[in-house]
Amino acid sequence: MENGAVLWGGPGIDAAGIFLLVLTLCVFLLPAFLYFPPVPPSKSDALLQTHTRVGILSPQPAQQSHHRASGTAKVSSPSSKSPNIPATIRSLWIYPVKSCKGIEVSQSKVLPQGLEFDRLYTLAQLKSPFPIGLDASDAEKSGHKWEFITQRQYPLLATVQVDLYVPDIAKSRAQAFKSSDSFIVIHFPWRGEGFRGAIDWVSAKLARGWRALPEKEIVLPVTFPSQHEIDERGYDYEPVTIWRETVTALNMEADLPRELSLYLGADAGYQPVTGFQDAYPLHLLNLSSVQDLDTKIAKDDSLKVLDPRRFRANIIVDDIPAYDEETWKSVRLKPGPSSRRQASSFHVSCRTVRCKLPNVDPDSGFRHPVEPDKSLRKFREVDEGAKHKGCLGMQLTPLFDKTESSDDMESWLEVGMSVEIVDRGSHQYIVQ
Structure with missing residues (x-):
């Protein structure tokens, strides 16, 4: 020791050496760690x-799913869509746990109680x-x-x-x-x-x-x-x-x-x-109807566009005028020429009478204080059986040609199917 200094023997290990050692370990260990x-x-x-x-x-289902790809935020004129062009299934959804997030699928088996895995x-x-x-x-x-x-x-x-x-x-x-x-x-x-x-x-x-x-x-x-x-x-x-x-x-x-x-x-x-649906096995929504209602809603920072997922439909269709679905009484959903599926038949049972659930944002869980419930009641009080209530969407019941066994009572739906309108008529909601 000289003048209060401490001398260390052996090879020189200083701060720079320690830093280099740590850096080397990080370079080798970080990839394995990640x-x-x-x-x-x-x-x-x-x-x-x-x-x-x-x-x-x-990676970003909200941007790439079928219902978004159809252009919900870009509202088109309902009158510009020809009723002679068949509706097309734009997206299919199942909700295994009622009121929790749904799962978008490209195809689904149809059972008497609804889509397979829905509302279990x-x-x-x-x-x-x-x-x-x-x-x-x-x-x-x-x-x-x-x-x-x-x-x-x-x-x-x-x-x-x-x-x-x-x-x-x-x-x-x-x-x-x-x-x-x-x-x-x-x-x-x-x-x-x-x-x-x-x-x-x-x-x-x-x-x-x-x-x-x-x-x-x-x-x-x-x-x-x-x-x-x-x-x-x-x-x-x-x-x-x-x-x-x-x-x-x-x-x-x-x-x-x-x-x-x-x-x-x-x-x-x-x-x-099996089957915790509210009333009927399946719920159908017309994207054009959602777009039309969207034009009538006063927007704010918490509601900039009316997302169709708010209405928790199983089947979302497009390519037809707004509210045309309210005239359907029975339909057949037909696959394209390249599909091996058979057509599926449904009875269109009644309108869907809306509660305040669509006020909830499906991404954030934020519940808007008034919309779209206020606009639904104002512009969509259209059913004699549902006074002071707003209606949007239709309830469906699957139909099967044979009912001898459970295997007979199955059919399939897939995205891209067209809708053949078998019968039209009026609807009146009956309170259960």
Whole structure:
């Protein structure tokens, strides 16, 4: 030591050397870190090893899906469309979990209860009979019932992503694992508190990219559980009310994570049964009708264009005048000459009477305070059976030539099919 300085022996390792060493490690380790992030695989990642995700997939589905490609934001004159040109199926949608995000598909099997995989589950909320009188019976005091919930009460349902995975034979062979079951995966934004939340945030970025946000997944079976599974999981059959109808469904609340209830702001369970549609199996929407209504709505920063997804239709058609669909009584949807599909027949049952659900933005879950409900009531009070209500779209019931077996009662729809109008007539909504 001389003049208070410390001398180090051995080869010279200074700050520059340490920096160079760290930089070298980063160059070699960063690619591996990015391609193989140190986070556990998600349930979706595991399913992709043996299954295929159903739906029209693209990096930006909002810009590239069929209904957007038709030019919703560019309103065309309804009178410019000839009624002699057949309507065309522009897009098809299924909604495996009622009121959550839909899945756009290019084709779908048609069953008596609607499109395959459509409205298999609904979220429901337990309602108790309060307030009740002091002289009420014990049965009345202890009574409760499940009521379905939608975006009308809980607009954040619009932000709950739903994916459908079906078995892939090629993948199963490669993995030497055979699976014949299909699954629904529900994703919703969720970040834990404190240090756990920071880990969730970092894990999401590493696993799915910089723009990804933390989320929670729930895996649900498509096939109805066996009695053994029902007993093992502790499920119960209970009545659930949808509007004025009550059906018996399987309560799978035991599998519902508390985080979903907290996210929605509701005490909820979910109950599966085939067919949780509001009234009829399928809902058809004419894109020209949406465009015409769009011209009548006062726009603001939160509603710049009327997205047809707000109306949650299964079938969206185009190439016909606005509201022409309201004169249909029965139709046949016919495939093109290159398709191997057969035509599908439908009874056009009634108009769709709209509630306030279309006020919810399907991307953000923001519920507009007045539109399009105000404009629907003002300009679309067109049905004698639905006074002071707005109507848009039509309800369909599938028709089958043979009904001897369940295999006979199947048909197919695909994007590009043309609509043959078999019969026209008037409609009057009948309140159920």
